[in-house]
Amino acid sequence: MGSTSSFNRRDLVKRAAALGIIAVPAMGTLSACATGGGGGNEDKGAKNKGATSAKNPLGVKKGAPLEAFIFKGGLGDQYAKDAEADFGKTYGVTVKHTGTQQIGPKLQPRFAGGNPPDLIDNSGADHLDMNKLSAQGQLQDLTELLDAPSLDDPKKKVRDTLYPSTLEKGKHKDAFDVFYYAFTVYGTWYSQKLLKDKGWEYPASFDDMIKLCGEIKKAGVAPWTYPGKYPYYVHFNLFAQIAKIGGLDKWIAIDNLEPKAWTSNDAVKQVVEHYAELAAKGYFLQGSQGLTHIQSQTAWTRGKAVFIPNGSWVENEASPTTPKDFGMAVGPLFNGGSGDRMPHGTLRAEPSEPFIVAKDGKNPVGGMELLRILLSKKHAQNFATKVRSLTAVKGATEGMRLSPGLSSAAEAVTAGGRNLLMIQLQEWYPKLTDEKLGGLTSQLLTGDMKAAEWIKKAQQYADEFAKDDSVTKFHRES
Amino acid sequence: MQHGKYRFIVGFLALPLLIYAIFVISPFVQAFQISTTEWSGLRGAAKNIGLGNYDKLLHSDEFWNALRHNIVMLVLVPIATLALGLFFAFMLNVGGRARRGALITGVRGASFYKFVYFFPQVISITIISVIWFNIYNPDPHDGMLNSLLGAVGLDSLQSSWLGARSIALACIMVVMVWANVGFYVVLFSAAMASIPREIYEASLLDGANRLHTFFRITLPLLWDTVQTGWVYMGIIAMDAFALVQIMSVNMGGPDGATDVVPLRLYQTAFRDSQFGYAAAMGVAMLVVTLLFAVLTMRFARRERIEF
Numbered sequence: 001m002g003s004t005s006s007f008n009r010r011d012l013v014k015r016a017a018a019l020g021i022i023a024v025p026a027m028g029t030l031s032a033c034a035t036g037g038g039g040g041n042e043d044k045g046a047k048n049k050g051a052t053s054a055k056n057p058l059g060v061k062k063g064a065p066l067e068a069f070i071f072k073g074g075l076g077d078q079y080a081k082d083a084e085a086d087f088g089k090t091y092g093v094t095v096k097h098t099g100t101q102q103i104g105p106k107l108q109p110r111f112a113g114g115n116p117p118d119l120i121d122n123s124g125a126d127h128l129d130m131n132k133l134s135a136q137g138q139l140q141d142l143t144e145l146l147d148a149p150s151l152d153d154p155k156k157k158v159r160d161t162l163y164p165s166t167l168e169k170g171k172h173k174d175a176f177d178v179f180y181y182a183f184t185v186y187g188t189w190y191s192q193k194l195l196k197d198k199g200w201e202y203p204a205s206f207d208d209m210i211k212l213c214g215e216i217k218k219a220g221v222a223p224w225t226y227p228g229k230y231p232y233y234v235h236f237n238l239f240a241q242i243a244k245i246g247g248l249d250k251w252i253a254i255d256n257l258e259p260k261a262w263t264s265n266d267a268v269k270q271v272v273e274h275y276a277e278l279a280a281k282g283y284f285l286q287g288s289q290g291l292t293h294i295q296s297q298t299a300w301t302r303g304k305a306v307f308i309p310n311g312s313w314v315e316n317e318a319s320p321t322t323p324k325d326f327g328m329a330v331g332p333l334f335n336g337g338s339g340d341r342m343p344h345g346t347l348r349a350e351p352s353e354p355f356i357v358a359k360d361g362k363n364p365v366g367g368m369e370l371l372r373i374l375l376s377k378k379h380a381q382n383f384a385t386k387v388r389s390l391t392a393v394k395g396a397t398e399g400m401r402l403s404p405g406l407s408s409a410a411e412a413v414t415a416g417g418r419n420l421l422m423i424q425l426q427e428w429y430p431k432l433t434d435e436k437l438g439g440l441t442s443q444l445l446t447g448d449m450k451a452a453e454w455i456k457k458a459q460q461y462a463d464e465f466a467k468d469d470s471v472t473k474f475h476r477e478s
Numbered sequence: 479m480q481h482g483k484y485r486f487i488v489g490f491l492a493l494p495l496l497i498y499a500i501f502v503i504s505p506f507v508q509a510f511q512i513s514t515t516e517w518s519g520l521r522g523a524a525k526n527i528g529l530g531n532y533d534k535l536l537h538s539d540e541f542w543n544a545l546r547h548n549i550v551m552l553v554l555v556p557i558a559t560l561a562l563g564l565f566f567a568f569m570l571n572v573g574g575r576a577r578r579g580a581l582i583t584g585v586r587g588a589s590f591y592k593f594v595y596f597f598p599q600v601i602s603i604t605i606i607s608v609i610w611f612n613i614y615n616p617d618p619h620d621g622m623l624n625s626l627l628g629a630v631g632l633d634s635l636q637s638s639w640l641g642a643r644s645i646a647l648a649c650i651m652v653v654m655v656w657a658n659v660g661f662y663v664v665l666f667s668a669a670m671a672s673i674p675r676e677i678y679e680a681s682l683l684d685g686a687n688r689l690h691t692f693f694r695i696t697l698p699l700l701w702d703t704v705q706t707g708w709v710y711m712g713i714i715a716m717d718a719f720a721l722v723q724i725m726s727v728n729m730g731g732p733d734g735a736t737d738v739v740p741l742r743l744y745q746t747a748f749r750d751s752q753f754g755y756a757a758a759m760g761v762a763m764l765v766v767t768l769l770f771a772v773l774t775m776r777f778a779r780r781e782r783i784e785f
Binding site: 104105108111112126128129132133136138228229230231232286287288289290291295299430431434435438439440442443446448470471 | 516518519520521614615616617618620621624638639640641642643727728729730731732733734745748749750751752755
């Protein structure tokens with residue numbers, strides 16, 4: 001270059017940089033696009049509605065495209081595909097199906113962009129924040145579906161075919177906008193064969209449990225295991241146990257983030273101390289604190305540990321490693337003592353697999369109709385057979401030949417009768433239960449934290465959440 | 479000749495600059511804008527709250543805990559990676575014994591080692607995380623590390639690795655070093671190849687040993703490369719998202735022991751639906767990374783040796 005040129009490389013770089021600086025403010029106009037979208041329509045009714053008839057009570061438009069996003073986790077997604085096939089036959093479309101474990105990250109931009117899919121099975125660790133979606137009016141109110149006649153019996157409304165807790169749990173304030181399709185039984189899972197072979201009996205109380213654990217340990221087996229990678233599995237039992245001993249009203253205070261709800265409840269002390277005792281006596285399988293759910297379940301199905309806290313999806317999820325004669329079964333919550341507020345047989349059993357219909361989707365009516373198909377006896381039974389889990393449909397599995405785990409779960413629900421517990425804390429405040437309390441629990445079970453410290457910190461975290469305005473709050477009466 | 483020069487340059491630069499502006503600069507600007515709102519990420523509209531998110535960030539123990547881990551990584555991971563990279567590169571290129579025909583050689587089998595070191599570089603970070611997660615499996619029979627320790631009689635060293643609060647972060651840092659050291663071996667090897675052999679030969683004739691040649695010749699002549707590697711490695715250490723997200727127990731646990739800012743950002747955005755707050759974390763991260771790069775460039779500068 002040199003003298004033949006009026007400018008050199010250095011100048012060029014400077015000018016380019018200057019250009020870049022000028023370009024920055026100009027981008028401000030571009031930046032409007034992510035958060036600048038318009039508001040949604042506020043009308044109550046579903047859009048894209050066609051003519052209704054006895055066979056088509058919701059008014060699905062024939063040939064209107066439908067898109068379903070199904071969580072493909074422990075339950076797989078074949079059951080949904082089967083229902084979609086039936087939908088397609090009736091309405092002459094191929095349902096666009098996506099099976100994924102990444103519901104949240106995949107759908108967040110679509111909700112923000114105003115083109116969500118119609119029906120979403122919003123489950124798994126990466127699910128969408130339904131509380132926020134509901135508060136923003138992005139969820140279709142499903143009351144219309146509840147009042148529609150059921151597929152099997154036109155004289156019976158969909159509402160009347162369901163467990164009452166499904167109707168209760170799906171509510172956000174006044175709207176019923178989340179449909180929990182499955183019915184999960186949480187508890188202590190074990191192998192009937194192993195217990196029988198060794199002459200052990202499923203314990204009825206905490207004291208019996210401690211005694212039995214001593215025997216099990218002597219026999220060279222670990223009494224318990226848990227997935228340390230997801231410590232909230234332990235909460236399935238720990239929380240429900242608090243409600244069983246201390247009473248549901250006191251648990252509701254915890255769900256509602258009331259001050260001193262943890263510290264003033266004696267059941268909390270008893271239950272947390274029980275877990276601390278299990279830890280102190282070395283009753284957990286060595287290394288449990290680093291296991292995934294699959295790894296801990298595999299250790300359990302191989303007989304390395306006797307008990308595991310889990311939900312009824314475990315039978316399907318662990319089926320590849322479960323021996324044929326394993327005899328998977330779930331037991332009820334343990335007695336704390338004579339002062340227990342709820343009787344023996346009390347069980348945490350509640351609706352699960354939240355399905356939502358996007359209000360701003362292209363075909364919300366179709367989304368509801370697909371749910372109605374899923375709620376027919378045919379598909380409820382298909383679900384029970386395929387994934388060994390109960391559905392929200394009452395008595396759909398009656399007379400069916402059930403797998404061992406599922407039939408044990410169904411028996412436990414029947415035995416529980418009216419004493420079926422519902423815990424909302426995790427659903428409402430996942431960060432509090434999974435991250436914060438989960439962190440405490442992982443320390444508790446390795447013996448690095450004392451029970452008193454757990455309770456003190458749990459109360460402190462709950463108070464912080466109660467004060468935090470950026471967290472959407474919920475309230476339950478019963 | 480002068481005529482039309484600007485048009486010529488603009489013609490070449492316009493398209494890349496435009497693409498750069500849309501895909502690199504505009505997201506940055508947008509992140510600033512989003513960080514001043516309460517955007518949930520789920521709906522178009524968002525309330526503006528000024529610098530509220532930054533105020534919250536400054537008072538968040540979780541954020542400082544995560545940032546502290548990033549800074550620990552920022553200090554330790556580049557040192558370990560670059561030191562190992564330099565050592566291996568030196569041994570592979572000039573550290574060998576004099577053999578027939580050549581005075582300056584690498585150790586025996588150098589080309590094979592080069593291949594082995596570089597191997598992790600061609601595997602995706604996700605696969606590396608999954609492999610190491612299984613190596614760290616705490617089961618004394620299924621876990622590779624624990625069963626290996628058991629086989630050689632070191633049962634006392636068996637641990638729950640990622641499940642143990644005191645060593646979980648170290649376990650993850652080891653994987654970061656493992657995954658990146660190969661690249662620096664190759665980078666430093668290339669740089670060493672350009673150092674004239676005569677310098678080594680002269681020093682060897684003067685009686686210098688391997689240690690002397692490394693610290694007096696190799697390192698000073700490689701300083702520019704080391705410095706660049708340092709910045710690059712530092713940026714990797716500031717990220718660490720994929721490794722922590724896949725490997726750590728309870729997402730950055732146990733009890734926050736392996737939390738890093740990018741993971742906190744992800745959780746805040748996608749789990750808690752607080753994209754505005756998450757964007758503020760991103761901006762804070764940008765500031766820290768820039769600060770690191772500027773400081774490194776400023777204080778690591780030395781006089782360049784021409785050869």
